[in-house]
Amino acid sequence: MGLSGSEGRRDQRARALSDPKVRVALFLVGLAVVALGSYYVAAKATWNASHIGGGGYDNAYISDEIYYVDAARRILVNVFGYHGELFPYSGETASNYYNFEHPPLGKYIIALSMALLGDKPFNWRVPSIVMASLIPLIIYVGLAWGRDTRWIVIGTVAGLAASADHILIVMGSVAMLDIYAAFFLSLAIVSAFRERFYLSAVFEGLAWASKETALPGALALLILILARSPNRAGVIKFLKAFIIVLGVFIVAYIPLFAHFGVMYVIQQTLGGYKWDLVSRPPGPPASAPSGWFFNVNPFVLSYSPLLEASMTVPLELTALGAAIAIFVVGLGRDRRLLRAGSTFFVSEFVGLWAVYLAGNHTLYSFYSVVFTPAMAVTLAEVLDILSNQIKLF
Numbered sequence: 025m026g027l028s029g030s031e032g033r034r035d036q037r038a039r040a041l042s043d044p045k046v047r048v049a050l051f052l053v054g055l056a057v058v059a060l061g062s063y064y065v066a067a068k069a070t071w072n073a074s075h076i077g078g079g080g081y082d083n084a085y086i087s088d089e090i091y092y093v094d095a096a097r098r099i100l101v102n103v104f105g106y107h108g109e110l111f112p113y114s115g116e117t118a119s120n121y122y123n124f125e126h127p128p129l130g131k132y133i134i135a136l137s138m139a140l141l142g143d144k145p146f147n148w149r150v151p152s153i154v155m156a157s158l159i160p161l162i163i164y165v166g167l168a169w170g171r172d173t174r175w176i177v178i179g180t181v182a183g184l185a186a187s188a189d190h191i192l193i194v195m196g197s198v199a200m201l202d203i204y205a206a207f208f209l210s211l212a213i214v215s216a217f218r219e220r221f222y223l224s225a226v227f228e229g230l231a232w233a234s235k236e237t238a239l240p241g242a243l244a245l246l247i248l249i250l251a252r253s254p255n256r257a258g259v260i261k262f263l264k265a266f267i268i269v270l271g272v273f274i275v276a277y278i279p280l281f282a283h284f285g286v287m288y289v290i291q292q293t294l295g296g297y298k299w300d301l302v303s304r305p306p307g308p309p310a311s312a313p314s315g316w317f318f319n320v321n322p323f324v325l326s327y328s329p330l331l332e333a334s335m336t337v338p339l340e341l342t343a344l345g346a347a348i349a350i351f352v353v354g355l356g357r358d359r360r361l362l363r364a365g366s367t368f369f370v371s372e373f374v375g376l377w378a379v380y381l382a383g384n385h386t387l388y389s390f391y392s393v394v395f396t397p398a399m400a401v402t403l404a405e406v407l408d409i410l411s412n413q414i415k416l417f
Contacts, residue, residue, distance in 0.1 A: 050173055054180040058164040061187030065196060066157035072197035073149035075329050084113060084145035087325045087390075089199045092131055093148050095123035100135035103283045110143045122280075124289070125296030129233040129276045130204035148199035155207035156196025160187040162207075163400045166214025174411055182404035186210075186396055189336045195393040198325055202393045204234035209368070210397035212241055217364035217401060221249050225265040229272025236300060237391050240375025242269050244368040251359035300379060304386040312385075313376040316392040317341050323388045333390035340392075343369060343399035346406045365401025372398060 077084040085093060094117045100106040123131065133151045141147035160183040168179030186192065195203040208231035215224035228245060231238035249262040280289045304310075309321035317340050325331040347369035354362035372394055380387055 047173060047176070050176050051168060054164060054168060054176045054183075055161075057180050058160050058183035058187070061184045062157045062160045065160065065187050065193055066153055068193045069149075069153045069156055069196035072193070072326075072329055072331060073153060074146050076197070076326055076331075077145060085115060086198060086331075087200070087323075089148070090115060090117060091121075091123050092126075092201055093134060093199050095121060096131040096134035096148075097138065097143065098122055099128070099131055099279075100138055103279050104135065106135075106139055108139060108143075110138075124292035125299050126201055126235055127233045127273070127276060127293075128280055129230060130201040130235065132276075132279075133204065134199055145199075149197060152196050152199060152203045155203050156192050159192060159207060159210045159397055160184065160400070162210045162214060163397060163404075166211075166217060167401070167404055174408075178404045178407045178411070181407060182400040185339055185403050186400040189339055189396045189399065191333060191335050191390070191393045192396045194325065194331050194333050195390060197331060200390065201235040202237065202390055205231045205238040206393045206396055207231075208234055209238050209241055209394055212245075213364050213368050213397050213401050216245065216248055216368070219252065221245060221261065221265050222268060225268035226272055229269040230276075232269065233273045233276035236297070237372075237376065237394050240371045241368055242266060243375065244364075244371035245269070247367050247371070248362060248364060251354070251362040254359060301382045301384050303384055308386075308388060310386040310388055312380050313373060313387060313392075316389050316395075317344055319389070321389065323390050325390065333388070333392070335389075335392055335395075339403070340395060340399050343395075343402040344373070347373075347398070347402045350402070350405060350409075363402075363405045365398050365403075365405050369395065369398035369402050 076086055097110060098119075099122065101110070134148055137147050137151050141150060163186050164179045164183035166179075167182055168176045171179075192203075192206070195206070208227050212224045212227035212231055215221075215227055224245060228238070228241045231241060245265050246262050249265060250258045252258065253261055277289055277293075284292075309323055311321040315321065316335060317337065319334040319337060322332045322334040325333060347366035350361070350363055350366040351370045354360075354366075376387065376391065
């Protein structure tokens with residue numbers, strides 16, 4: 025039997041879209057569109073970063089920048105032996121403070137920006153701007169590279185969704201550690217999406233070495249690996265992946281081990297993890313992880329310009345519901361249905377809730393930027409499911 029008119033046209037369209045030259049052209053178009061979204065993130069974050077505190081030196085720290093920037097400066101001088109010009113800032117922390125309660129990778133990067141660009145407030149924030157603006161592109165390329173037209177379209181939507189998340193711009197404007205965790209998590213998620221689990225483990229280790237809020241990503245890797253290989257080989261594969269995660273995390277501490285001694289650093293780091301499980305004194309607005317998705321008590325990082333650590337609720341709340349649904353269906357019906365974005369999303373959500381239930385009720389909304397890459401990939405997974413069901417492509 026011959027094809028009907030509509031079926032014939034669909035077949036013709038499918039053949040045209042499968043042409044390699046057409047796919048390359050469409051990929052470049054999608055890349056250009058997502059690049060505009062990344063430019064928007066970079067432009068907004070750059071403006072914010074350059075206008076905080078009037079762009080000067082006095083009282084230029086905002087929020088937790090004082091802890092990370094001061095520690096980065098001391099690491100730069102005392103650990104790495106930097107002898108370049110430094111500037112004095114008001115309200116500095118104690119001279120022996122190194123922020124051991126958080127991992128060091130983000131502080132190394134801030135220190136590097138000081139050494140290369142100069143010890144100025146805007147320069148502390150340059151790496152944050154770069155990382156925030158790259159996340160949408162990472163999402164797009166990770167989803168669309170080498171794949172069919174459908175995934176090019178889906179990847180474009182996902183990249184734009186990441187660039188539209190308000191929390192990404194806010195945390196890309198300041199010298200804090202959360203954007204570093206989100207950046208490396210985005211690489212871990214897209215690597216897991218492509219089932220390159222050992223590479224994902226490397227990036228998960230880097231994310232954890234940036235801030236401990238990324239640690240639940242290791243649980244996501246466990247689930248995804250065992251879902252693909254629910255046997256002894258899968259267990260061995262996960263153990264190898266976890267060794268990679270832990271190894272990368274430990275390597276990040278080598279400069280501190282060399283300077284302070286291994287046992288001292290381990291004691292200080294374990295003390296930091298104990299500190300993570302208790303509430304802080306009353307002060308800044310705090311909320312439970314679920315509250316972040318409704319912008320309950322958003323943390324204000326700056327009043328001039330106003331930088332409020334709030335999510336784009338329609339995107340994040342939709343992704344939360346979708347991630348839970350996909351994850352539950354995958355566990356209940358067929359573990360092969362478990363997806364990278366939704367699994368990382370649920371693992372991060374459960375992990376942060378575990379911290380809250382363990383006793384730390386002073387969690388702050390700026391932690392929520394770790395959900396941005398998982399949100400974008402989860403929405404891509406939803407579009408994949410829907411487009412398969414209604415055969416849009």
